[in-house]
Amino acid sequence: MSAHATPIPMSARKSGALKGTASIPGDKSISHRALIFGAMAVGETRISGLLEGQDVLDTAKAMQSLGAAISREGTGEWRVNGVGVGGFSEPEDVIDCGNSGTGVRLIMGAVATHDFATTFTGDASLRKRPMGRVTDPLALFGARSVGRSQGRLPLTLIGAAEPVPVTYTTPVPSAQVKSAVLLAGLTAPGKTVVIEKEATRDHTERMLKGFGADITTEKTAEGYKITLTGQPELKPQDVAVPRDPSSAAFPVCAALIVEGSEIFVPGVSQNGTRNGLYTTLVEMGADIAYENEREEGGEPVADLRVKYSKLKGIDVPPERAASMIDEYPILSVVASFAEGKTVMKGVKELRVKESDRIDAMARGLEKCGVTIEEDHDTLIVHGLGPNGVKGGATCETHIDHRIAMSFLVLGMAAQNGCQVDDGSPIATSFPDFEKLMTGLGAEVSRDN
Numbered sequence: 152m153s154a155h156a157t158p159i160p161m162s163a164r165k166s167g168a169l170k171g172t173a174s175i176p177g178d179k180s181i182s183h184r185a186l187i188f189g190a191m192a193v194g195e196t197r198i199s200g201l202l203e204g205q206d207v208l209d210t211a212k213a214m215q216s217l218g219a220a221i222s223r224e225g226t227g228e229w230r231v232n233g234v235g236v237g238g239f240s241e242p243e244d245v246i247d248c249g250n251s252g253t254g255v256r257l258i259m260g261a262v263a264t265h266d267f268a269t270t271f272t273g274d275a276s277l278r279k280r281p282m283g284r285v286t287d288p289l290a291l292f293g294a295r296s297v298g299r300s301q302g303r304l305p306l307t308l309i310g311a312a313e314p315v316p317v318t319y320t321t322p323v324p325s326a327q328v329k330s331a332v333l334l335a336g337l338t339a340p341g342k343t344v345v346i347e348k349e350a351t352r353d354h355t356e357r358m359l360k361g362f363g364a365d366i367t368t369e370k371t372a373e374g375y376k377i378t379l380t381g382q383p384e385l386k387p388q389d390v391a392v393p394r395d396p397s398s399a400a401f402p403v404c405a406a407l408i409v410e411g412s413e414i415f416v417p418g419v420s421q422n423g424t425r426n427g428l429y430t431t432l433v434e435m436g437a438d439i440a441y442e443n444e445r446e447e448g449g450e451p452v453a454d455l456r457v458k459y460s461k462l463k464g465i466d467v468p469p470e471r472a473a474s475m476i477d478e479y480p481i482l483s484v485v486a487s488f489a490e491g492k493t494v495m496k497g498v499k500e501l502r503v504k505e506s507d508r509i510d511a512m513a514r515g516l517e518k519c520g521v522t523i524e525e526d527h528d529t530l531i532v533h534g535l536g537p538n539g540v541k542g543g544a545t546c547e548t549h550i551d552h553r554i555a556m557s558f559l560v561l562g563m564a565a566q567n568g569c570q571v572d573d574g575s576p577i578a579t580s581f582p583d584f585e586k587l588m589t590g591l592g593a594e595v596s597r598d599n
């Protein structure tokens with residue numbers, strides 16, 4: 152929903168050891184895709200473990216306004232009766248994707264090769280984010296768009312009446328751009344090809360294959376080449392959404408920095424295009440044991456046992472950035488409690504997320520007593536060691552769920568806790584964050 156909720160100031164206090172089991176909600180990226188592909192299949196798709204965060208609920212509403220029938224059968228249990236590839240109808244009203252870059256960019260792809268117009272908007276955060284990275288390749292299919300300056304929302308996309316297939320090399324490492332092109336390619340005849348120099352999350356490719364599309368990925372000299380044959384009949388699926396590694400990052404990182412903690416985090420996706428944070432934490436000295444490695448819902452998953460650890464700063468390889476892009480805010484918190492400096496390079500994409508995440512983290516960490524260096528593409532955190540972070544500040548979250556959760560986790564381990572001006576965006580991706588963290592023993596609450 153585009154109307155930003157009333158701000159919810161929140162606080163975290165220095166907490167005793169975190170203990171117990173953290174049941175993480177469903178993966179946000181996979182939840183969006185399950186609804187969209189279900190809406191483009193013929194027949195009933197059944198989804199279990201769907202993330203019921205606002206971002207995903209906004210995508211469900213958008214699919215309904217394009218003609219799919221969607222019902223909620225129970226917690227995380229959803230049914231989607233799809234209209235088939237090419238079967239969407241013109242929505243009667245503006246599609247409001249709220250806070251969600253994934254929602255708006257994937258849905259733009261899905262409608263770009265339909266012969267009608269769709270107007271998109273979002274909240275104050277989403278209206279600042281660049282959409283040209285999606286409307287540019289969609290224009291190659293024959294779609295036209297009129298938006299605010301620099302392609303910002305609100306934006307109207309006039310879909311191509313006679314779409315042509317496209318070969319496109321993504322100029323930025325972005326699964327949203329890749330997915331928008333592939334979704335447009337579904338309704339175009341012939342083969343649509345996306346080439347990406349660095350691998351980004353591959354849920355679209357995996358799920359399209361599961362729904363019966365002819366889609367292949369090969370590693371070539373130019374990068375990863377994904378080829379999709381257009382106009383398939385997508386077959387409805389039973390989709391079991393795995394737990395979200397990006398949400399799991401918050402209790403995992405809290406356990407690593409709150410003295411004496413030991414928590415169990417079952418069924419976290421270990422998809423190699425998503426697990427860069429976990430590799431990084433282990434390199435920093437984190438005690439994370441991977442148990443019961445298995446496959447669930449087409450994704451590799453494992454149970455994690457995480458213990459409080461003495462950590463050291465490291466240089467995070469820039470080529471790992473795509474596999475942990477949403478985790479740099481929480482990593483910069485962990486880095487503040489490590490000995491020595493942590494260097495994060497190749498992270499400029501953080502500047503165009505729900506907020507400018509380099510700036511938001513740098514300003515908040517400075518207020519909490521941490522020394523930061525930054526340039527356009529780099530964030531360096533000078534760690535203060537296990538008990539060195541003062542905290543005690545109120546940090547601004549800029550309508551960004553990951554910034555809010557990161558500073559609340561900082562407060563659980565800092566000498567004087569930490570406040571955030573607005574925790575309401577947490578509901579976009581992790582509505583039960585406060586309940587889950589207090590269940591582990593963390594002292595986190597709303598301020599009124």
Ligand SMILES: O=C(O)C1=C[C@@H](OP(=O)(O)O)[C@@H](O)[C@H](O)C1
Pocket residue numbers: 179180181252253324325326327328330352476477500
């Ligand atoms: O495709 C997706 O589901 C996502 C892709 C990433 O964005 P970019 O494609 O902009 O890197 C990520 O930051 C976002 O949270 C989810």
Ligand SMILES: C=C(OP(=O)(O)O)C(=O)O
Pocket residue numbers: 250251252253254477504505553580
């Ligand atoms: C960047 C994110 O999401 P989106 O781009 O979908 O708004 C995120 O969840 O961290």
